Amino acid sequence: MPPDAPAPAVTARRILVAGTSGAGKTTLAGRVSAALGLPYTELDSLYHGPGWTPRPEFEDDVCAVVAQDAWVSEWQYRAVRPLLLERAELLVWLDLPTPLVLWQVGRRTVGRRLRRTELWNGNVEPPLRTILTDRDHILRWAWRTRRTLRGLDERLAREAPHVQVVRLRSHRAVERWVRTLGPRP
Incomplete structure (x- = not known):
């Protein structure tokens, strides 16, 4: 979608938000849910049991x-x-620049840890020092998996042609797209 083109009306009733760790999937999914009056389910809350066990x-x-x-x-x-x-x-693809995503996931992780924010089923972010010892610490995971969605639009065109893809590459594009959403009639 060119930057100045009007966004098509969203008529979909089953919507996914894709992006790398820290891109803002959960935040955007919540905003889409609220704007369109559709139920939202956070997958992390279904996946993580006590002690971060699946x-x-x-x-x-x-x-x-x-x-x-x-x-x-x-x-x-x-x-x-x-x-x-x-x-x-x-499928709304948050394809934000890597430095921005790493900043977002870092800021989020540090804030959650300092506030001891309870996430899912009693879990909290581990001590910040674990970034040095835990290969799957969210900051290391975000770095290691930052390229996993490359070519997603082409892949989905082949594998799931029934799914419309909206690719958003900046916060400005996200805000512009969200403004096109509105409550269902």
């Missing part, structure tokens, strides 16, 4: 979400991506 019911819970007529969620967790994509009508 919940055994995760895939069943995702199946229950996608069976609904309308929903908004994030497109993550490799095991359930096909389930989500099969029923999705629209």
Whole structure:
């Protein structure tokens, strides 16, 4: 979509938000849900059990979400991506610059740790020093996986041609697109 082109009206009722760790998937999915009056399910809340262990019911819970007529969620967790994509009508891809994403995930992680913010099922961010010892610390994970969505639009055109893709490459583009959303009639 060219920067000055009017955005097409969003009529989709099953919407995914994709992006690398820290891109803002959860925030945008919540905003889309609120703007369109569609139910939102945060996949992290279904995945993480106490002590950061994966919940055994995760895939069943995702199946229950996608069976609904309308929903908004994030497109993550490799095991359930096909389930989500099969029923999705629209995928909004947050394709933000890597330095911006790393800044966002760093700021978020430090803030959550300092405030000891409870996330899902009693979990909190680990001590900041674990960035040096934990290969899967969110900051290291964000860096290591920063390129995993390259070519996503072309891949989805082949694998899921029924899904409309909106690619947003800046905060300005996100804000412009969100302003096109509105409550359902």
